[in-house]
Amino acid sequence: MFWRRKSNDGLPAEGDEAVGPLEPGSPGPESVEPDWQPEPADFDDPAVVLGSAPAGPDAAAAGLDPASGSMPDPPPVITSSGSLEAGVARSRGGFVARLRGLLGGSTTGGPSWEDVEETLIGGDVGASLAIEIVERARARHDPAGNLAAVQAELAALLVPRDEAWRPRPAVAGQPAVMLIVGVNGTGKTTTIGKLASRFRAEGLTVILAAGDTFRAAATEQLGIWASRSGTTMIAHAPGADPGAVVYDALDAAVARRVDLVIADTAGRLHTKVNLMDELAKVRRIIDKRLPGARPDVLFVLDATTGQNGLAQARAFNDATGLTGIVLTKLDSTAKGGIVFAIEAALGIPVRFVGVGEQVGDLLPFDPDAFVAALFAE
Numbered sequence: 619m620f621w622r623r624k625s626n627d628g629l630p631a632e633g634d635e636a637v638g639p640l641e642p643g644s645p646g647p648e649s650v651e652p653d654w655q656p657e658p659a660d661f662d663d664p665a666v667v668l669g670s671a672p673a674g675p676d677a678a679a680a681g682l683d684p685a686s687g688s689m690p691d692p693p694p695v696i697t698s699s700g701s702l703e704a705g706v707a708r709s710r711g712g713f714v715a716r717l718r719g720l721l722g723g724s725t726t727g728g729p730s731w732e733d734v735e736e737t738l739i740g741g742d743v744g745a746s747l748a749i750e751i752v753e754r755a756r757a758r759h760d761p762a763g764n765l766a767a768v769q770a771e772l773a774a775l776l777v778p779r780d781e782a783w784r785p786r787p788a789v790a791g792q793p794a795v796m797l798i799v800g801v802n803g804t805g806k807t808t809t810i811g812k813l814a815s816r817f818r819a820e821g822l823t824v825i826l827a828a829g830d831t832f833r834a835a836a837t838e839q840l841g842i843w844a845s846r847s848g849t850t851m852i853a854h855a856p857g858a859d860p861g862a863v864v865y866d867a868l869d870a871a872v873a874r875r876v877d878l879v880i881a882d883t884a885g886r887l888h889t890k891v892n893l894m895d896e897l898a899k900v901r902r903i904i905d906k907r908l909p910g911a912r913p914d915v916l917f918v919l920d921a922t923t924g925q926n927g928l929a930q931a932r933a934f935n936d937a938t939g940l941t942g943i944v945l946t947k948l949d950s951t952a953k954g955g956i957v958f959a960i961e962a963a964l965g966i967p968v969r970f971v972g973v974g975e976q977v978g979d980l981l982p983f984d985p986d987a988f989v990a991a992l993f994a995e
């Protein structure tokens with residue numbers, strides 16, 4: 619069974635009144651996979667949230683219109699934005715300061731390139747990459763100096779990217795889709811909240827899919843971000859099939875002509891084959907519901923994880939075909955070198971970096987600005 623209810627978020631909603639099961643013969647989730655059945659949504663179950671904005675006194679408390687529970691218009695604006703300089707301060711004071719100490723001063727007798735190598739490894743650049751960088755930096759004989767040579771070699775590792783990137787629908791008139799994946803606790807749900815706020819502030823309409831049906835509190839957490847960002851959330855009961863939730867969200871987005879669907883997923887260890895298979899299935903469900911959708915699959919990596927992040931990214935890439943990386947908690951590490959390691963290893967661009975827990979603390983990743991901030995004196 620598959621239900622919709624009247625929109626309470628002020629978004630244009632085709633068929634808003636059509637509360638109830640889909641008409642027989644309509645393209646329902648059953649068409650996705652023969653053995654796949656969506657969980658029935660139960661409106662009496664408080665865990666089932668279709669549309670995140672509360673009505674009544676709760677709405678007033680949340681700053682919404684108490685009569686309708688609809689979100690204020692215009693959409694929320696991100697008033698303060700995190701700073702890249704502050705976000706990389708620890709790394710700048712950590713492995714980059716050490717590089718500066720080794721390479722920046724007088725080079726009488728030449729620097730200890732072995733120490734440079736070790737410093738790069740300590741900064742999470744990775745052993746083989748550190749060796750390559752040192753070899754190439756030495757060979758440059760850079761007139762600007764050895765520190766500039768290492769800086770240039772690091773910058774060259776970052777993959778070229780389309781600077782004007784933004785989520786785009788593959789097919790005109792369809793929603794753009796973002797699937798957010800990663801291991802436990804890396805910052806997926808927080809990143810979704812930040813992304814939703816960013817895109818709402820840019821004028822897009824957004825639906826969040828509560829695809830983490832594993833953790834009981836996950837839907838509640840996403841719901842808070844949905845309220846804050848003025849977005850609708852589609853959720854099922856705990857334990858439901860995440861594929862069903864995502865299917866339902868895509869369905870709602872098509873019906874309401876929403877611009878963007880961002881799907882949360884439960885954190886999972888990249889070594890758990892069955893959980894990775896589940897994620898691959900969610901990816902396939904997107905393709906089946908919106909053929910040719912080419913969703914953005916963003917891998918959320920905790921910057922404090924270290925080199926294990928590479929193994930994680932590879933496994934998630936195999937399962938879902940990653941299109942981008944979000945590097946969170948950059949503010950919490952002195953080892954920001956993982957950015958170079960991951961781009962060099964996978965050729966997948968970092969799209970955003972998280973530099974704090976607040977809504978504005980997600981910055982589009984600009985390679986030049988990033989390297990400049992790391993090496994700023």
Ligand SMILES: Nc1nc2c(ncn2[C@@H]2O[C@H](COP(=O)(O)OP(=O)(O)OP(=O)(O)O)[C@@H](O)[C@H]2O)c(=O)[nH]1
Pocket residue numbers: 800801802803804805806807808809830833836883884885886945946947948949950971972973974975979
């Ligand atoms: N300092 C800092 N903390 C962050 C950042 N991004 C997320 N966090 C924090 O990381 C913690 C985990 O964030 P969640 O968004 O719940 O992580 P998750 O990946 O959804 O977790 P699971 O759903 O349990 O797998 C929270 O305390 C966030 O506030 C960031 O960029 N910087």
Ligand SMILES: [Mg+2]
Pocket residue numbers: 806807808830836882883884885
């Ligand atoms: Mg989460």
